[in-house]
Amino acid sequence: xxKILFLLLWVNLAFIGVAQAAxxxxxxxxxxxxxxxxxxxxxxxxxxxxxxxxxxxxxxQLKQQNHPLVESLFASYSTESIxxxxxxxxxxxxxxxxxxxxxxCSFVGVLIVSLLIDDSGARKKQTSLSISGCIASCLLxxxxxxxxxxxxSN
Numbered sequence: 001x002x003k004i005l006f007l008l009l010w011v012n013l014a015f016i017g018v019a020q021a022a023x024x025x026x027x028x029x030x031x032x033x034x035x036x037x038x039x040x041x042x043x044x045x046x047x048x049x050x051x052x053x054x055x056x057x058x059x060x061q062l063k064q065q066n067h068p069l070v071e072s073l074f075a076s077y078s079t080e081s082i083x084x085x086x087x088x089x090x091x092x093x094x095x096x097x098x099x100x101x102x103x104x105c106s107f108v109g110v111l112i113v114s115l116l117i118d119d120s121g122a123r124k125k126q127t128s129l130s131i132s133g134c135i136a137s138c139l140l141x142x143x144x145x146x147x148x149x150x151x152x153s154n
Contacts, residue, residue: 006151044069098126102133110134 048069052062062070101109113130117123 002151098129099133099136101126102130102135103137104133106134106137 048062048067051057051067051069057065059070098109098113101113103109105112110127110130114123114127117126
């Protein structure tokens with residue numbers, strides 16, 4: 001009887017989720033894009049590609065020459081600058097706080113947060129948040145596994 005009630009609960013939740021997703025309307029131009037904006041954004045990369053094909057250089061050789069196109073393209077692309085705003089470490093790109101890193105990625109998320117933040121105050125705050133997220137996910141997983149074990153043990 002418990003198995004049937006548990007199955008009905010999950011079917012009901014799945015039905016509610018599908019009904020909720022179906023009720024939302026998408027804008028008609030969701031997948032429309034302005035090609036000219038892409039061309040403008042990729043223009044420096046096109047110039048760099050042309051320079052490399054003409055000069056027959058590698059990326060390492062371009063970096064040794066301190067080529068301005070390489071500096072302008074790759075100066076701001078580091079792992080830390082992608083994940084966290086370098087000017088304000090408490091304000092992250094994509095608004096991903098340390099708790100979510102710890103909750104979703106567990107110990108790996110704690111490691112990522114603790115290694116990628118340079119500012120010691122922000123590192124301490126975000127690492128403690130990621131540890132609490134890791135603990136919360138472990139507790140939630142433990143409760144879920146205990147409930148599954150209790151349901152299927154009878």
